[in-house]
Amino acid sequence: MTSPISPRVVPEESELTAPYWASAQLGRVALQRCLDCGLVWHPPAPSCPAGAAHRIEWFESSGRGRLYSYTVVEHAVHPAVIGALPYLLALVALDEGPRLICNLVSADPSNLSADLPVTLSAGPAAGGLTLPVARLDESTT
Numbered sequence: 308m309t310s311p312i313s314p315r316v317v318p319e320e321s322e323l324t325a326p327y328w329a330s331a332q333l334g335r336v337a338l339q340r341c342l343d344c345g346l347v348w349h350p351p352a353p354s355c356p357a358g359a360a361h362r363i364e365w366f367e368s369s370g371r372g373r374l375y376s377y378t379v380v381e382h383a384v385h386p387a388v389i390g391a392l393p394y395l396l397a398l399v400a401l402d403e404g405p406r407l408i409c410n411l412v413s414a415d416p417s418n419l420s421a422d423l424p425v426t427l428s429a430g431p432a433a434g435g436l437t438l439p440v441a442r443l444d445e446s447t448t
């Protein structure tokens with residue numbers, strides 16, 4: 308007998324990533340910063356990528372950034388996203404420096420270009436999750 312395969316995409320939380328996922332469920336982005344050199348990075352890492360320092364703090368991103376790149380996803384790579392097709396996937400350059408991949412919602416792909424200002428907020432994600440999604444700032448829509 309086989310067990311049913313869940314179409315949900317559930318993040319695998321670990322001790323390292325728990326702060327990120329706790330914020331993500333509220334539509335916010337928790338970032339890490341090195342207390343020795345000030346570098347900010349994403350995704351979470353156990354030490355500073357610049358110097359392997361372990362004095363790290365978590366802080367909340369402003370949620371603001373720029374559209375670095377995007378694509379329209381038209382083919383499902385997982386059963387959980389079939390109902391969402393087509394959707395916009397964005398690479399957002401956060402004001403704090405790191406880049407983040409997330410959905411871009413309420414946007415017309417024919418009006419998109421790199422460097423448009425975006426703001427992150429809570430939005431629906433595949434599998435019934437709430438995750439940060441990007442929206443174009445109102446001045447650009």
Ligand SMILES: [Zn+2]
Pocket residue numbers: 341342343344345346355356357358359360
């Ligand atoms: Zn550092």
